[in-house]
Amino acid sequence: MPLRRTPIDANRRLSSRRACLLTVSYLSADGTTWHPAMVMDLSPNGCRIRVGESFARGATVRLRFEAPIRDGSSAASMEADAVAIWVRAEGLSNQIGLRFAEAPEALAELVRAVS
Secondary structure: OOOOOOOOOOOOOOOOOEEEEEEEEEEOOOOOOEEEEEEEEEOOOEEEEEEOOOOOOOOEEEEEEEOOOOOOOOOOEEEEEEEEEEEEEEOOEEEEEEEEOOOOHHHHHHHHHHO
């Protein structure tokens, strides 16, 4: 019988990530305040973000994405929960590898837009 991997132990990407620099917001670890973050790469299943605070491996992180505005129209926004698969301190900031619990369909469109 094969071993079942828990989501925190499975660190294999289901799809390739696209390098990008996209500003998003994340809900602070205490769940009270939205802070800006930078998405370094993105796929329909996960992303790597740079944040100003530390999160524990396995923590749930709430992200708010805003689609880039191209023609002056208002930005469409979406929110998604993700699990921190890995966390790494880099200087004064932290990078977090995240896997989306259930990414909204609009996120796949955003991945295509930043490609």
